[in-house]
Structures are given as structure tokens and as C-alpha cells.
Amino acid sequence: MREFITGNIRRHIEPTSEEMDILLSLAVSRTVKRKExxxxxxxxxxxxxxxxxxxxxTYTIDTGGKEHVLMFAPEDxxxxxxxxxxxxxxxxxxTLEALEPSTVLQISKDKLELLYQQAPKFERFFRILFQNAFVFHQNRINANLSQPAEGRYDLFRKYYPGLESRIPQKYIASYIGITPEFxxxxKANMIRKKS
Incomplete structure (x- = not known):
């Protein structure tokens, strides 16, 4: 676990072993059941x-009771x-729900503030994460407004490589804003075009 999360963090900052110890002392590992x-x-x-x-x-439910998937969070x-x-x-x-049995490391907002005080590099790390989240969602809104369904599906596969084989199609359809039937x-039309 330590190597995995350290690899993720090193994409943006270079924490010392002591700084990683602080993070891991403030975070809690949690096992989550499917649909929890x-x-x-x-x-x-x-x-x-x-x-x-x-x-x-992550999904939201509209006034008609229909679910709309906003994002997925696979490993890493x-x-x-x-x-x-x-x-x-x-x-x-x-709502944030597990699509599969999952293991997460969670850190509360209070503990995050403590982390910033004890290991200030992490403030930069989370600022970068939050900025990247903003850019991701901005790009998603632009794609939803300007791309046809095939283009949105291509972006899904780009952002989430390998995820399509793991999750039900209805969630992918919801993410790209179409019905499961469409x-x-x-997909059948795309396969025909390629052959």
C-alpha cells in the first residue's frame, strides 16, 4: 500500500519518508462492500x-429520479x-458508491489540515489535485455540450482505460449521457464501421 500511494503522490511532489509517515498516520484504511x-x-x-x-x-439523481454518473474513481x-x-x-x-468491493485510504478534512501543518508539501499536492479535478470536470462539461455520443465514449475510454470490462454498461451509458439501449x-455501429 505504501509504495502504491507514494507512487501516486510523487507525480506531483517529492515527499520524504517522514512526510509519508505523517500522511499514513492521519489516514485510515477502509474496506467497502459493493454498493456501499x-x-x-x-x-x-x-x-x-x-x-x-x-x-x-459519483452520481446525482435528477428530479425525475434518474441517475447521472458524474465520474468514476478506479485504483490510483x-x-x-x-x-x-x-x-x-x-x-x-x-452520492459516492462502491461499484466493486474496494479498499480506500481516507483522510478527513480536519486531518488534512493537520497534515498541511506537519508536512506542508502536501498542501501543494492537494491544491494540484483540486485544480486537476476542476480541469477534468470543465473538459467533461465541454465534451458533453460539443461532442456526439461516440466522442464522449472515446473520452471515457481515454480517461478510464480498462474500466469498460469491469463495470456494467448502464453506468458507462449514464456517464456519457445516453440510454443503455442507445x-x-x-457500440455495434462502431464495430461495423471498423470491419
Whole structure:
């Protein structure tokens, strides 16, 4: 576990062994069952999660009761379920749920503040993570407004390589904003075009 999360963190900062000790002393490892919710709509997002194994999904439910998948968090991803709620302390409009049995490392907002004090490099790390999350969601909004379904599907495969074989198609369809039936038809058409 230590090597895995250290590899993730070293993409943005170079923590010392002591700084990693501080992070790992403040974070808690948690095993999550399939369909277990780590954040529910209406709650306040109080944790950042690093996915050690498994896959999480963040979704919202519209006024008609339809689910809309906003993002996935497979291994080696960080997420909160609702960054706005995490940063503002306001209620979440999203739900964060395990799609597979998962193991996560979670750190509370209070412990994160303590981490910033004891190992200031991590403030830069999480600032970069939050900036990257903003850019990711901005690009997703732009794609949803300007790309056809095939283009959005290609972006899904780019952002989440290998995930398609692990999760139900209905969640991918929801993520790219189409029905599962249209998704099946679109994939069949794409295969026909290639042959």
C-alpha cells in the first residue's frame, strides 16, 4: 500500500519518508462492500479517498429520479464524491458508491489540515489535485455540450482505460449521457464501421 500511494503522490511532489509517515498516520484504511455508500446526497463531504483497489462512482439523481454518473474513481484515483461540498462545508448533491468491493485510504478534512501543518508539501499536492479535478470536470462539461455520443465514449475510454470490462454498461451509458439501449446500438455501429 505504501509504495502504491507514494507512487501516486510523487507525480506531483517529492515527499520524504517522514512526510509519508505523517500522511499514513492521519489516514485510515477502509474496506467497502459493493454498493456501499461513502457519501450520500444531503450529507457533507468530509473525506478525501484514495482508491487502493476496486472502483467508486459519483452520481446525482435528477428530479425525475434518474441517475447521472458524474465520474468514476478506479485504483490510483483520489475523490471526495463532491468537491464543492468538501471545500465549502455545504450539503452534497451527489452520492459516492462502491461499484466493486474496494479498499480506500481516507483522510478527513480536519486531518488534512493537520497534515498541511506537519508536512506542508502536501498542501501543494492537494491544491494540484483540486485544480486537476476542476480541469477534468470543465473538459467533461465541454465534451458533453460539443461532442456526439461516440466522442464522449472515446473520452471515457481515454480517461478510464480498462474500466469498460469491469463495470456494467448502464453506468458507462449514464456517464456519457445516453440510454443503455442507445449505447449498445452505438457500440455495434462502431464495430461495423471498423470491419
Amino acid at each position: 455508500q461513502l457519501l450520500k446526497e444531503g450529507d457533507i463531504a468530509r473525506h478525501q479517498f484514495f482508491v487502493l483497489s476496486g472502483c467508486l462512482r 484515483w483520489w475523490c471526495s464524491g463532491d468537491l464543492h461540498s468538501f471545500l465549502s462545508g455545504l450539503q452534497s448533491s451527489n 449505447f449498445s446500438q452505438m
